[in-house]
Amino acid sequence: MKSVFGVLLVTLLVFSFYIENKSDPTSLSKSTFQQAEAYDQLIDIEEGEVSETTPVDHLPGPNVGDRAINFKLDSLDGKSITLSELKGKKVIVNFWATWCPPCKEEMPVMQEFYTKYGKEVEVLAINIDPQYNVKEYQKSLGLTFPILLDTDDKINNAYDILTVPTTFVINEQGIITHKQIGAITNIDSLTALIK
Missing domain, CATH: 3.40.30.10 (Glutaredoxin)
Structure with a gap:
């Protein structure tokens, strides 16, 4: 369930960035996709588990x-x-x-x-x-x-x-x-x- 939600969220993020920037396709930068990956990473954390990348x-x-x-x-x-x-x-x-x-x-x-x-x-x-x-x-x-x-x-x-x-x-x-x-x-x- 979480991975389905994660895929949907990433798809929605990429789609919304595409719609916002469709007049200039080169404006979809590498950082846009890194943000999407970060969201996916957060979603994959099991309930009660802390991400190793979460700063203290x-x-x-x-x-x-x-x-x-x-x-x-x-x-x-x-x-x-x-x-x-x-x-x-x-x-x-x-x-x-x-x-x-x-x-x-x-x-x-x-x-x-x-x-x-x-x-x-x-x-x-x-x-x-x-x-x-x-x-x-x-x-x-x-x-x-x-x-x-x-x-x-x-x-x-x-x-x-x-x-x-x-x-x-x-x-x-x-x-x-x-x-x-x-x-x-x-x-x-x-x-x-x-x-």
């Missing part, structure tokens, strides 16, 4: 090179933190949940990084399930970096988070320089992202 930076939400979406959230200790107020400093924004095993694996790495580089790089961990006992979770893991509570899912939705953990590295100008989907499992990997 076309994932939903903000990506590398985009300006980070500003937010203001309360931390576990009751302070309000606004991302834009940290301009001039590198920031790691990490989305996580208490029920997420990879997040639990990643938290000691974040803590080690914060202990070592916390004066130079701010770490903000945005919890997306504040209805659970986040304070107890923080205590049990000995976390000292700011944990922010996204109580109404507004920031989670603004960043279009599909899976946790997801981490953004933001430079001094507020531009995203790295987007990591999945756990960062060692400090060297995290350190490499801020250079």
Whole structure:
């Protein structure tokens, strides 16, 4: 069914380009047919399969090179933190949940990084399930970096988070320089992202 649809779409594209350019047959360039091939390639991808040619930076939400979406959230200790107020400093924004095993694996790495580089790089961990006992979770893991509570899912939705953990590295100008989907499992990997 998909290949029939693909053939029909390619035929329709070629036909529409021909009709638009029939007064000048030489205007059907090579790029016209490359576009048609690209459409055919996209159609042949099986349901749920990602094209190998799909760039990582076309994932939903903000990506590398985009300006980070500003937010203001309360931390576990009751302070309000606004991302834009940290301009001039590198920031790691990490989305996580208490029920997420990879997040639990990643938290000691974040803590080690914060202990070592916390004066130079701010770490903000945005919890997306504040209805659970986040304070107890923080205590049990000995976390000292700011944990922010996204109580109404507004920031989670603004960043279009599909899976946790997801981490953004933001430079001094507020531009995203790295987007990591999945756990960062060692400090060297995290350190490499801020250079």
